[in-house]
Amino acid sequence: MSETVVVYSLFTEFDISLFRSGKHFKLYEKLGSHACHVDGKQGVHFAVWAPNAQSVSVTGNFNGWNPHSHQLHVRWDSSGIWEGFIEGLNLGEVYKYHIHSNTGELLEKADPFALYNEIAPRTASFVSSTWYQWDDEKWMKNRQEVNALDKPFSVYEMHLGSWARDPEDPLRLLNYREIAQKLVPYIVEMEFTHVEFMPIMEHPYYPSWGYQITGYFAASSRYGSAQDLMFLIESLHKNGIGVLLDWVPSHFPGDAHGLYRFDGSHLFEHEDPRKGYHPDWKSYIFNYGRNEVRSFLISNAFFWLDRYHIDGLRVDAVASMLYLDYSREEGQWEPNAFGGRENLEAVHFLQEFNEAVYSHFPDVQTIAEESTSWPGVSKPTFAGGLGFGMKWMMGWMHDTLNYFKEDPINRKYYHNQMTFATVYGFHENFMLPLSHDEVVYGKQSLIYKMPGDEWQKFANLRALYLYMYTFIGTKLLFMGGEFAQTSEWNVNQSLDWHLTQYAPHRGMQRFVKALNKLYRGEPSLYEKGFSTDGFEWIELGDHTNSIFAFLRKGHEEDNDILVVLNLTPVVRDYRVGVPKAGNWEVILNSDDLAFYGSGLEQEQVASDRIFWMNKPHSIQLILPPLAGIVLKRI
Template sequence: MTDPTSLSTEILAILEARHGDPFGFLGRQPQEGGGAIVRTLQPRAHGVTVVARDGSGSWPMKRVHHHGFFTVDLPAEAVDVAYDLELATFNGQAVRQADPYSFGPLLGEQDLYYFCEGTHQRLWDCLGARIRTVEGVAGVQFAVWAPNAQRVSVIGDFNDWDGRINPMRLRIEGGVWEIFLPGIKELTHYKFEVLSAEGYVQVKSDPFAFFGQHGIQTASLVFDLERYTWSDQEWMQKRAAYDLYHKPMSVYEVHLGSWKRVPEDGNRSKSYLELADDLIPYVKSMNFTHIELMPVAEHPFDGSWGYQITGYFAPTSRFGNPDEFRQFVDRCHQAGIGVILDWVPGHFPKDAHGLAKFDGTALYEHADPRQGEHQDWGTLIFNYGRAEVKNFLVANALFWLEQYHIDGLRVDAVASMLYLDYSRKPWAWVPNKYGGRENLEAIDFMRDLNRICYERHPGSTIIAEESTAWPGVSRPTDAGGLGYGFKWNMGWMNDSLHYIQEDPIHRKYHHGEATFSMLYAYDENFILVISHDEVVHGKGSMINKMPGDRWQKFANLRMFYGWMWAHPGKKLVFMGCEFGQWQEWSHERSLDWHLFLGEEHASMQKLVAEMNRLYTTRPALYAQDHDGSGFQWLDASDGENSIFAFMRMAPGGDRVYCVINATPVPRKGYRVGVSEAGEYLELLNTDAPGYAGSGMTNPLPMPAGATAWQGQPMSIVIDLPPLGVVWLGK
């Protein structure tokens, strides 16, 4: 017999939710001399009966504590019988359920080993909340990593959020707590209640939840990811063999919550399904090849734009459920549009329900704030040197690529991960083991991330938002690079925007800023970007960056885009930039679609659509974006007239000639060197009447003459419009 004093002590530990081994005390436990005892805590029941699942017997339990602790001694013949608990609840219901403490360990030793090693590539199959059947019983398996906790319980709708009722089993070999709860259904709300080593209780959302609430309410929701049937097989098959480096890539960056709202319904954001109906046809009509979504992973604060994530495995419930987001991606693919997702492994917020101090210790982050905190952003930095943390991030990237068929990840704030002294005072950082400022652990993480993602998902891409001169960001890891597929070209963006904002009369003094990017254009696989960061925080919208009167502003912006689309590198523009929105972007309101009452905005939109069409159909404009043999200056030195001209080339002979006139002075009879005989056509003129320009165009075919010019054996003569760009081709 168990000593009554000991029994009372252990019951008290259960009632106070501080028992160190609930699976060693609750459920069915063998007794000395044969037989067994069943113990359960059921505060909502006034009576409990143990019922053999095969009908061989039933045994009423005795209430041994007024808070609802029940026990019963089973005879020897019932020691191995599968059983349920039949509860007589205070509201008059009879509830029959399997005993969570009758099930053995759930996670395999191999899963725990690979997790601790940092190499488990399908970690979402193990941790979190998984709907499954165990020993013929349907329910949900919960598992969470909290190695330094004294106790972890699942709390939710099903147990009145009472942390005493479902304490979990600690798998000490992996620091993972687990439990199988029979009868739990999809969309059940839950969290983890964690008793820290210091003895204080905190309530955490599930880091691996597939679905969750946002804002003030932060519960995780059980969700079945096995139900959705994809219809994008053709896209996925083609993607696996797609050579993105030598194909067109024109990206429309979108903040889903503010692209187009519904003013007649409280100015709410559109849902994933409404966006599929509206955004996808729009992007298709504009001839973009990809959509890039600002972060959709669950985040509590709208004002973070999604960059302060608490639910890394859950698309935000603001716009619908996970399967509805899948349908959005699916329909993008069926329309021939790739989907890139902003991904944020550089930092996470301090929200009490999130990853911060998850088990009472600095688990996901560094304990030292000089390593573990971004002072400027008020966020925490992942501990990339910890195997389990690195595994969490790599598995999360793979999760989006696999479970949501995402075509690429744009990795946010890479510079903040590369440098230990990023945005820090000289005394506020810790050097690496060699005394340097490089974050060696983050570098290893990124290299492993890129290598694994490309191995597992050929045809996908990982893009670095990296703003420094770090070498080899988009070079292969085996060549000493970081292994990213592409890098945002922040240098081009800064120089070209500075140039274009100058009054045209002063541009001749800044001509080098317009041409400087070609000195490093092939150092990386670049994407030219005009992103959300360029149209917020007082920087002004793109149209408002332009000098001059209203006509000149639109002409300058058309010229800038014509130059950008012809320049080597893939393209990205933020929503609203394509039609010249006047206001800065705000996440709280819709884009200014009403501007289409004005001709200039519709014409700007028409120009971008036509540039995308030409860009995707003329190999010269994309096939050698990352190869110097695809570009040749015709004239880079005419700073006095603020004119520059170049040729883009592709294997197979396609040529496109681009001439930019960055002043409002028309240049009639401008001679352009060409490489071949034949008749040339004006492919694009940003000053055309259809784009609200002045109409200075070259409508007729232009035969190449024998006059050598600009280093070419032949030439043609064109009229070069004011503040305009002309593309020419055979």
């Protein structure tokens, strides 16, 4: 054993006990590399979990990448942690772990807890720090006012590397600070409440969009340093914008320097390929039954909430975690102890993750991308639920897009696709997603999913957006959708921002801004967004005319609003029932000229004492074609 590595530990016996029981949720304070002083001497403490190793050493430029000169010491407590202090090193040192496994393999691994990694295709880690002088105290103190479930939640989903690029060099990725200069004023102008970053953890394969992660604790160095990312998040916070982050505890890639067979054994992944290999993504599934793996994953969630001030985590591919037979044929999976298809270890992990997050960070949100009818995803764990704050409403998304794809002449045959969501829509706290998954792989952009000529396509999409923003639940729109990007999303290039110089696209952009303003300004659209008390159908059966009408309700009756959709290209003179007498004023019309509509205006209309649609009063409306109008009693 080399004498240049000092026996020194950051761990207490209590730390080790927590780690081995799956209850240590701040492992990033102990494992990894930490610049520090020991006995007055500057150096770096290294610690890595590799229980099936014969030996572990640190290699780097400082020792000519010699695997024999700086060997770590294994702890006496059978925790499998190797650690030690190397004098003379400091921040910025590049390194890897050289692992000699019990089976004789020699492995070169990046640090699973590294805070910064080399830019791909290089794979080494840096001794780094997440220290930052934050200036978002006001936001952090009051963010529960923005993040609560009874507040407006309008999310702009984006991929950092393809949102915008350097116009002088379209191949160059903007860094975090450059993105901040462009993004912050844009989100403020468009009046979204939150942005959601697709995964920004280090990933070697850029076209994976960030979902094939090797460095779970490292912000991608493609865009700059940890502090650069913190500057971006801080800038958003200082302007009242929440930041959500895609988090991927469902699988990881098999890159040689990553987590796969980290110490020559199936350490992080499940050994049984029926549970540990993902056939869809050719990746590896975490062993949720292993205590140390649960500590790793929950620590990673805490890390982003703690060190980066993230306001919520959108958890990717939850369905793939919950079912043992997910994407598997008969014979390719093994039932659980009760003979079922549920992954009980994953269920327990997700419940524990949500309990831990909400107990330590009560003003954040966790959001599940869960595509099945698993019960209670957003219900409390004490009631048998998974404990998420919200769940993506994938059924609404599929049904709505399928309906709007139809030529209006055929929509009467698909009328129930627009109404079915309210049959199950209050079983969960749903978020309505029009995400990146809907505009790739030949699915076309949103605007080109719409039928008709150019004007009709834009009118249809505006109507869809109005329906989305005034329907139940919270909202998510993928970048480019706000100005009707015409091409599918391409991770290798910027959005087509030049389109906004043309009237149809500029009108769409104005309309999405108007929707965000409406959503944020009308309490009836968010105060009871997950409750049957906040929604009432007025007309849901007129399939012949493809007309829908509903009320949205808040805590105060005077704030109730009426939404009417005419999803055919025909102007209609139409009577709609209303709950109270008075003058009803249009507060938003998707057919407005400013939005590239036809400009058919509906004047303020007084109610008649005519019983209609089971309401004591009614109003006679002129409904614009392929449009929606929002009315409020004044």
